[in-house]
Amino acid sequence: MIHFDEAHRAVYYPDDRRFRVWIRPSILILLLILGLGPFVLAWMQNAIFELPYIAPATASHESVASGPYGFPFWIRWSHFFNLLFLFMLVRSGLSILMEHPRLYFNDHCTPGTEWIRFTPLRVPMDRIWTSKQDARYISPMVATPGYRHTVGVARSWHFITVYGFVLTGVFFVIGLFTTEQWRRLVPTSPDIFAQAWKIFVYYANLHLPPEPNGFYSYNPLQQLSYFATIFIMAPLSILTGMAMSPALVNRFPVYAKLFGGRQAARSIHFVMLMGFIGFTIVHVTLVALTGFARNMNHIVLGTDDLRPAGMILGFVGIAAVVFSWIGAHYVSWYFPRKLQHAQKAVTQPAKLITLDQLLPNQHYRKDQISPRLWPNGKMPERRDWKQLAAGNFKDYKLKVAGLIENPVELSLADLRALGQQEFITMHHCIQGWTGIAQWGGLPMKKLIEHVKPKPSAKVIAFYSFGPSLFSPTYYETQTLDNALKPECLLALEMNGEPLPAIHGAPLRLRVENQLGYKMVKWIERIEFVESEKQLGKGEGGSDEDDEYFDLLPNI
Ligand SMILES: Nc1nc2c(c(=O)[nH]1)N[C@H]1C(S)=C(S)[C@@H](COP(=O)(O)O)O[C@H]1N2
């Protein structure tokens, strides 16, 4: 259980819980034109020409139905599970969004370049403002688990339920195409757009067009919007979700470019989330307006009549979905560790054979380097670090110990002498921001060869001079395997200069196939151990221990 002592309260339930949405004026105007434009046209058409003629739908009885009709059990169950999983994804997605409440179309994430933000705050430029400070509160009524800085727990829900969402979708689409049901959803004539527009003119003028009985066919606008939701929005959500994986994007940078870049992918992922919410609101409204009892019988019982049974059972189903949110809320705060382990059990094996196999291979150019990288974490407060910093780290010695043949203490000059590598890579923070920088230093592979791990050494722990959110020492671990991969670096330099204090002086880790929190800054010492279970609370690092982050963050 997460105890709400003073330190946790300050993080999760801060005094400043204001919520504001700010949209860049040019984007706001664009959204207004795109959103209101069709309505204005529809109003004008009605004012000038009156409502267009729409022939009443014919098929309303089995004997005259020309195509597939009805809702077999697999459609009805997919519909329910889709609702269940989609809204878990939406709710956990909102918690993840508020972790970095700004969206961009550029991968630098420079403050001021966002197109939308969900915080009243502008980034102060006269003092350090970390991305963790920037996270915002969201009510647990609308998000799972809600509150502030709950990205670890929210990701557990997101990554568990995404399996359900994808499986439901695959099951449903296989069903569609192995039966005739696809004919009800997939438009086959370009006429559909003109037909759909006529329907829209009715809705926009607050009139109901002659509606077909949905048991037999959908109206053209309905068909188009179902089609878009299933065959465009859902796949695009999945694909843009994947485009946020550091392992994937750092192996195949071109994949993110398909969507206009890593941050454009995040923005599209958000727009899809809004699309699903918008779709649901309109869908439910029209289901209610066009014969609620009959429509509920269609999708719940698969019958076409006016009895109240479908409606009643439907409300039970909706109650079950709402109950899943309440249940998820309690699991999040009372059993976060169990949840973290459940997520690990379902996702880690899959990651190990997929994303984790991708070797980072990025080649950004110098002119693509970000003007500024968001800083994160708490600066060291320790006197020894401050003294070392005052002397430009001349007296700094990295201590390397544990299960190795050759324990050493290495000065910065020793580290430089052991090997040098440079690369320009994109940093991915779990909170959502990215940034491109050049890093220079000693490949971990070289250090490992130098200190000669014993066969029992499997995990490398990096300890910082700085504190974590809730404890005096930030630490994180890497498996020996991952540390031997390319682009795993003990960085002494950033953008060709010695590491600035805020970015981890004198030494930090870079692990380009994982998320930022693995990249310990202000490294004091390194220890080779058998298992991460021996350290801290045994989860693999400060953020895994205290914030329920993943041990293996390839995504
Ligand atoms: N010692 C320490 N290192 C840390 C952190 C921290 O809190 N303490 N935060 C991590 C996180 S979450 C990120 S995203 C990166 C940020 O690196 P930057 O500040 O250089 O951009 O540092 C990582 N290293």
Ligand SMILES: [Mo]
């Ligand atoms: Mo991060």
